[in-house]
Amino acid sequence: MEYLTKSAIAATEIAPSSGPSAELFSAGETSSTAVLAPSLALRAQAGSRGAPDEGAAQAPAFVIVGEGAGDAAAREALLDRAMGPKRKKKSSEKLRRGRRPSEGLAFVARDASGVVVGTVRLWDVGLGEGGPAALLLGPLAVEPGLKSGGIGSALMRHAVAEAARLGHGAILLVGDAPYYGRFGFSADRTGTLAMPGPYERHRLLALELKDGALDGAKGTIKAAGRRIKGEAQGFVA
Ligand SMILES: CC(C)(COP(=O)(O)OP(=O)(O)OC[C@H]1O[C@@H](n2cnc3c(N)ncnc32)[C@H](O)[C@@H]1OP(=O)(O)O)[C@@H](O)C(=O)NCCC(=O)NCCS
Numbered sequence: 245m246e247y248l249t250k251s252a253i254a255a256t257e258i259a260p261s262s263g264p265s266a267e268l269f270s271a272g273e274t275s276s277t278a279v280l281a282p283s284l285a286l287r288a289q290a291g292s293r294g295a296p297d298e299g300a301a302q303a304p305a306f307v308i309v310g311e312g313a314g315d316a317a318a319r320e321a322l323l324d325r326a327m328g329p330k331r332k333k334k335s336s337e338k339l340r341r342g343r344r345p346s347e348g349l350a351f352v353a354r355d356a357s358g359v360v361v362g363t364v365r366l367w368d369v370g371l372g373e374g375g376p377a378a379l380l381l382g383p384l385a386v387e388p389g390l391k392s393g394g395i396g397s398a399l400m401r402h403a404v405a406e407a408a409r410l411g412h413g414a415i416l417l418v419g420d421a422p423y424y425g426r427f428g429f430s431a432d433r434t435g436t437l438a439m440p441g442p443y444e445r446h447r448l449l450a451l452e453l454k455d456g457a458l459d460g461a462k463g464t465i466k467a468a469g470r471r472i473k474g475e476a477q478g479f480v481a
Contacts, residue, residue, distance in 0.1 A: 304355055304393045306362070308402045311350040318360040319352065326385035335441030336418055339380050340367050343469030346379055348410060351403060353386070353395045361387040362395040364403050366415065368470070371437060372463020378450075379407055380465065381417040400427045404451065413457030416450045416465065424449050436462035 311319065323331060331337075345365040353362030366379040381403060386395045404427060407415055417424060418439065421431065429449035439448060452458055 304361065304390050304395065306353045306355055306393075306395055306398070308351055308353050308362075308398055310348070311345075311352045311363070311365070315352055315360055319363045322360055322363055322387060323383055323385050326388055327383060331383065334418070335439040335443045336380060336382050338440050339369055339465060339467045340469070341467075342472055343367060343467055344472055346407075346410075346412075346469065349379065349403065349407060351399060351406075353399055355390075361390055362399050364399040366403060366407055366412075368468040369416070370466045370468040371458075371461040372466075375461050375463060376413065376457065377468060378414040378416055378457070378461075378465075379412050381415050382419070384417075384419075396423075397426070400424075404428075404453070408453045413454040414450055414452050414461075416448065418443055418447050419449060420447065421449060427451065433458045433461075438464045440464050440466070 346368045349366035351364050352360045355361045362385065364381065364384045366381050369378055369380045370376075371378055384396060384399060386393075386399075404415065415429075416434065416437070417429065419429075421429070428451045430451075431446055431449055433452065434448040434450045435445075437448065437450075450458060
């Protein structure tokens with residue numbers, strides 16, 4: 245089993261779910277969770293395999309896998325801890341409420357005990373009236389006590405790589421450019437788009453996975469995801 249350092253993760257190219265630092269495993273090997281996608285696993289652990297440096301900060305070991313059916317409660321509790329109770333008032337929630345994440349695009353980071361310590365999901369949206377399809381990313385969150393351990397970056401790189409592998413054209417999100425810029429997101433192509441509610445224009449960012457995917461895109465971003473059966477209003481998945 246190959247362990248990566250945080251800096252090795254930062255240097256990892258956005259690439260499909262295979263490669264020297266990737267490890268594929270079956271659901272049976274990893275968890276008893278019923279719906280665990282056979283997705284890329286990244287593990288990170290600071291330091292060498294020998295004795296850790298005296299006083300060196302120990303980064304968390306974690307693995308990134310598809311979110312399982314039993315992860316919803318842990319994910320929601322983590323989001324409450326990381327983002328606070330006002331998180332559900334964001335405009336992005338209008339695009340997520342009552343919908344399922346895009347097929348194959350909900351991920352969690354688990355620590356060595358299997359506890360959910362990070363989450364990211366992507367959602368199907370439409371860009372304006374009859375405009376192109378795209379994904380909306382979010383929320384991205386990491387257990388507050390484990391920040392700056394590379395978990396957020398690993399989740400982002402994995403999410404972007406999987407979205408590209410699945411053939412999506414573009415990802416949008418509302419967030420801080422100083423953070424998301426490192427993954428290729430910018431506000432350069434979002435000036436003609438709008439969220440369906442209050443938001444800060446400079447925080448609406450996009451990444452094209454296919455050249456020209458956002459050409460001509462304009463108007464208000466609309467929910468386009470699969471509806472949760474029997475959950476017309478409630479927010480579950
Ligand atoms: C944002 C978040 C997901 C990052 O996760 P993480 O595991 O700490 O991220 P990483 O370890 O990959 O990267 C940490 C680096 O990003 C920087 N960073 C974190 N948030 C940032 C922000 N909003 N703007 C700029 N830089 C940021 C940190 O300073 C750190 O820099 P360093 O590597 O030079 O020390 C995490 O801080 C979090 O859950 N925050 C609360 C929820 C939230 O704000 N989510 C984003 C909604 S837009």
